[in-house]
Amino acid sequence: METDSARESGEEENGFTQPEIGDDDIDNVAEDFRDGLGLLSPKEKTMEERRNGTLDSDNDSDDNSRIRTVDENGNADDSSRIEVEEGQSDSSRIEVEEGQSDSSRIEVEEGQADSNRQIAEFSSENNNFVEGHKEISEAREHLEDDFSEQEIEVEAPTSPSSSGYAGGRGSSSAASIGSASGSEEIRDALRSGDGVTECFGNGNGEHRGQASWAHGKRYSNEDETSISWRKRKKHFFVLSHSGKPIYSRYGDEHKLAGFSATLQAIVSFVENGGDHIKLVRAGNHQIIFLVKGPIYLVCISCTEEPFQALKGQLELLYDQMLLILTKSIDKCFEKNSKFDMTPLLGGTDVVFSSLIHAFSWNPATYLHAYTCLPLRHSTRQAAGAILQDVADSGVLFAILMCRHKVISLFGAQKAILHPDDMLLLSNFVLSSESFRTSESFSPICLPQFNPMAFLYAYVQYLGVDTYLMLLTTDSDSFFHLKECRIRIENVLVKSNVLSEVQRSMLDGCLRVEDLPGDPTLPSDSLSFRLRRDKNLQVAGSSTGTGRNTGIGGPAGLWHFMYRSNYLDQYVASEFSPPINSRNAQKRLFRAYQKLHTSMHDKDVGPHKMQYRKDENYVLLCWITQEFELYAAFDPLAEKSSAITVCNRVCQWLRDVESEIFLLEASPLSW
Amino acid sequence: MGCSASSAGKSSGLVRGSTLENSGMSDSKNLRIKLVLLGDSGVGKSCIVLRFVRGQFDPSSKVTVGASFLSQTIALQDSTTVKFEIWDTAGQERYASLAPLYYRGASAAVIVYDITCMETFHKAQFWVKELQKHGNPNIVMALVGNKADLEESRSVGHDVAQAYADANGMFLIETSAKTADNINQLFEEIAKRLPRTTPLQT
Numbered sequence: 001m002e003t004d005s006a007r008e009s010g011e012e013e014n015g016f017t018q019p020e021i022g023d024d025d026i027d028n029v030a031e032d033f034r035d036g037l038g039l040l041s042p043k044e045k046t047m048e049e050r051r052n053g054t055l056d057s058d059n060d061s062d063d064n065s066r067i068r069t070v071d072e073n074g075n076a077d078d079s080s081r082i083e084v085e086e087g088q089s090d091s092s093r094i095e096v097e098e099g100q101s102d103s104s105r106i107e108v109e110e111g112q113a114d115s116n117r118q119i120a121e122f123s124s125e126n127n128n129f130v131e132g133h134k135e136i137s138e139a140r141e142h143l144e145d146d147f148s149e150q151e152i153e154v155e156a157p158t159s160p161s162s163s164g165y166a167g168g169r170g171s172s173s174a175a176s177i178g179s180a181s182g183s184e185e186i187r188d189a190l191r192s193g194d195g196v197t198e199c200f201g202n203g204n205g206e207h208r209g210q211a212s213w214a215h216g217k218r219y220s221n222e223d224e225t226s227i228s229w230r231k232r233k234k235h236f237f238v239l240s241h242s243g244k245p246i247y248s249r250y251g252d253e254h255k256l257a258g259f260s261a262t263l264q265a266i267v268s269f270v271e272n273g274g275d276h277i278k279l280v281r282a283g284n285h286q287i288i289f290l291v292k293g294p295i296y297l298v299c300i301s302c303t304e305e306p307f308q309a310l311k312g313q314l315e316l317l318y319d320q321m322l323l324i325l326t327k328s329i330d331k332c333f334e335k336n337s338k339f340d341m342t343p344l345l346g347g348t349d350v351v352f353s354s355l356i357h358a359f360s361w362n363p364a365t366y367l368h369a370y371t372c373l374p375l376r377h378s379t380r381q382a383a384g385a386i387l388q389d390v391a392d393s394g395v396l397f398a399i400l401m402c403r404h405k406v407i408s409l410f411g412a413q414k415a416i417l418h419p420d421d422m423l424l425l426s427n428f429v430l431s432s433e434s435f436r437t438s439e440s441f442s443p444i445c446l447p448q449f450n451p452m453a454f455l456y457a458y459v460q461y462l463g464v465d466t467y468l469m470l471l472t473t474d475s476d477s478f479f480h481l482k483e484c485r486i487r488i489e490n491v492l493v494k495s496n497v498l499s500e501v502q503r504s505m506l507d508g509c510l511r512v513e514d515l516p517g518d519p520t521l522p523s524d525s526l527s528f529r530l531r532r533d534k535n536l537q538v539a540g541s542s543t544g545t546g547r548n549t550g551i552g553g554p555a556g557l558w559h560f561m562y563r564s565n566y567l568d569q570y571v572a573s574e575f576s577p578p579i580n581s582r583n584a585q586k587r588l589f590r591a592y593q594k595l596h597t598s599m600h601d602k603d604v605g606p607h608k609m610q611y612r613k614d615e616n617y618v619l620l621c622w623i624t625q626e627f628e629l630y631a632a633f634d635p636l637a638e639k640s641s642a643i644t645v646c647n648r649v650c651q652w653l654r655d656v657e658s659e660i661f662l663l664e665a666s667p668l669s670w
Numbered sequence: 671m672g673c674s675a676s677s678a679g680k681s682s683g684l685v686r687g688s689t690l691e692n693s694g695m696s697d698s699k700n701l702r703i704k705l706v707l708l709g710d711s712g713v714g715k716s717c718i719v720l721r722f723v724r725g726q727f728d729p730s731s732k733v734t735v736g737a738s739f740l741s742q743t744i745a746l747q748d749s750t751t752v753k754f755e756i757w758d759t760a761g762q763e764r765y766a767s768l769a770p771l772y773y774r775g776a777s778a779a780v781i782v783y784d785i786t787c788m789e790t791f792h793k794a795q796f797w798v799k800e801l802q803k804h805g806n807p808n809i810v811m812a813l814v815g816n817k818a819d820l821e822e823s824r825s826v827g828h829d830v831a832q833a834y835a836d837a838n839g840m841f842l843i844e845t846s847a848k849t850a851d852n853i854n855q856l857f858e859e860i861a862k863r864l865p866r867t868t869p870l871q872t
């Protein structure tokens with residue numbers, strides 16, 4: 001560990017120097033885009049070695065770091081088998097690939113610097129290594145000289161061999177696509193269009209590979225809208241296997257019929273070959289496909305989110321659709337393959353757009369965990385008791401929530417509510433104004449619970465943001481549930497739960513500034529600094545300027561997020577300066593998301609800890625059997641003190657667990 | 671869920687055996703009836719209910735997603751009261767197979783179309799047929815042409831609608847949730863037409 005620290009302190013000056021890559025262009029790429037992705041790197045071997053090196057350096061373990069990690073056998077180990085990655089290394093391919101940006105990006109979102117075509121080509125060279133490793137075969141098309149290389153990665157379940165498939169695809173291309181217009185459409189969808197270059201306002205004059213997902217000719221009559229449509233950074237489409245549009249995030253589904261048909265052609269073209277299309281990279285755009293029987297879901301994104309994250313979002317989008325319709329929708333397509341699903345989804349646009357919005361702020365969308373409203377233990381128990389009472393009277397699930405936070409919930413015996421179902425259900429209710437108007441009793445499906453069957457959800461708001469959901473399998477039990485609600489409401493009012501909820505909403509959750517000091521810590525210079533930080537906290541938060549260590553919590557702690565693996569619940573600290581602007585929050589959200597993806601990358605094996613540094617923050621992720629902790633620090637924070645603070649965060653959360661978590665709901669109570 | 675109105679729904683709405691249809695007390699002086707609103711989306715069903723129940727009209731009204739339940743009691747001149755328990759359902763296409771859940775055992779159905787849109791009138795006829803087939807046989811049906819304030823854009827003639835209503839044993843009323851025109855009259859008329867006899871208690 002000391003060796004690591006020493007190396008880092010050398011890098012701390014510029015935050016993310018990458019000697020291994022030694023490419024100036026890459027140095028300009030914002031760390032945001034390279035972090036979390038060392039895993040796919042051609043330098044993997046190096047990384048592996050380095051990790052092993054770190055493992056060997058157990059004896060060097062810093063005394064201050066009381067991080068306990070868990071080894072493969074699940075044994076806690078104090079001798080810090082800590083695996084540290086700096087994050088700025090190993091990621092040449094991905095960085096380049098994903099970081100290939102244009103200037104418009106800088107204004108809009110992530111503040112990313114230019115990179116160039118050369119890098120893109122360089123990255124393509126390395127793909128075989130990666131795809132081979134991931135058992136993804138790759139097909140690369142040289143469409144026309146003018147067009148940049150497009151890569152199509154497909155899952156080839158039968159044969160992971162990449163070259164064979166690529167060849168097959170290339171030779172059969174024209175024939176399989178069939179009609180000339182079909183092939184044109186595919187090409188158009190993949191080609192880099194002038195319109196796009198224009199609308200992205202890129203002035204670098206290079207012909208970059210970008211997907212023009214708007215069909216130029218077809219939409220030439222709506223140029224203004226179509227330009228704005230193309231400018232969107234992240235599109236979601238749902239279409240049927242016959243190419244009928246079902247949902248589009250932007251624009252009217254029906255007007256996108258032509259584009260939809262194009263996507264359909266791409267998917268079915270690949271599917272006919274017995275493979276499943278997964279990802280198309282076109283310049284800095286990723287096109288991700290998810291095939292769910294007769295329903296195709298597509299995301300076109302230049303947000304640089306990892307593939308796994310975007311795929312997870314498509315899965316949730318699909319499940320959200322199931323929540324409204326159940327999986328028996330497939331039968332409609334069996335009867336009539338040209339079945340038009342849009343009328344069935346009438347009026348539910350808000351549900352999907354709100355979910356898509358959640359993809360950029362709600363950690364539940366990738367943590368697969370829910371979060372609780374902080375409450376005194378006795379308050380939550382009072383709410384839990386009455387919910388349990390009701391759950392025992394034939395209600396499948398009784399859930400009391402405040403916005404997207406759980407106050408309490410109870411399931412009938414053996415019924416377990418999946419966090420994803422909870423996310424999608426609360427999204428459904430929160431996004432639809434009509435639930436606020438009156439009580440309601442609506443058919444819904446919990447896809448993780450049973451994707452085939454409708455349940456019935458009694459929903460009633462008990463306060464501005466507080467709502468009760470009672471789920472049942474019995475379509476005739478409205479009046480019973482209504483009575484249950486009245487009983488519950490009476491108890492909640494009597495025991496002041498509702499007013500406590502209001503107060504908690506105002507008070508907010510955990511704040512990094514409130515992280516208690518650790519009395520067991522030796523009073524060295526570190527703890528002195530912590531005390532000083534605490535004193536500076538008020539002044540610091542009012543100045544609101546960037547990089548000084550006086551802002552946030554001790555040791556430059558800016559934010560943290562903790563997922564309890566036993567409870568499937570997470571808690572995140574409130575955003576405080578300097579993470580107070582919407583953009584800063586979104587950037588951190590994305591950084592966590594990347595960290596999460598890289599920590600869970602199956603191909604590289606489980607990570608226990610990552611430590612990354614860039615010009616925005618130091619990010620620390622630590623995963624044990626018990627929990628996952630994500631923390632963001634001031635970029636100047638020292639690693640040893642960051643680790644110490646993480647330990648204190650964990651201790652703090654343990655101390656207040658009965659207030660921030662719902663302990664009774666767990667099937668495995670601890 | 672079966673499609674037919676299996677319950678022996680006598681017209682007062684005092685149907686037993688299914689709690690969705692009813693619970694609680696109802697007598698000849700104080701009726702408690704289940705009413706369902708049907709019709710194409712956007713014709714103004716939710717606005718009609720909110721105008722009737724809360725006296726409000728919100729022009730930016732939100733699309734109904736689930737099925738809302740609202741109730742309102744009115745007093746008639748003969749000193750009886752009628753409590754309407756109203757199901758304002760959404761996504762009737764989506765939940766077509768589930769629609770019977772809401773209209774089964776209903777004593778009254780309000781079938782709404784938008785006078786400015788012929789298509790919604792056709793949709794209304796679909797619902798009439800559906801109820802004739804599967805609904806409570808004694809159901810009181812009202813055919814409602816809403817958005818009557820938009821007279822200048824009318825595309826469903828009053829005569830046409832009247833003829834259809836007469837032919838199907840329903841009454842027609844043109845309303846405006848926006849101006850409140852005929853909203854209370856709609857519910858009063860339904861109340862008047864409800865059979866007055868309490869079903870036998872066994």
Ligand SMILES: Nc1nc2c(ncn2[C@@H]2O[C@H](COP(=O)(O)OP(=O)(O)O)[C@@H](O)[C@H]2O)c(=O)[nH]1
Pocket residue numbers: 709710711712713714715716717718728729730731732733734816817818819820845846847848849
């Ligand atoms: N001009 C006018 N607009 C109305 C009237 N009733 C409803 N609307 C509008 O029609 C739209 C749909 O109304 P809504 O009640 O949501 O329809 P629902 O889908 O049948 O419930 C809303 O924008 C209302 O503002 C009316 O009587 N006159």
Ligand SMILES: [Mg+2]
Pocket residue numbers: 715716717732733734758759760
């Ligand atoms: Mg409505």
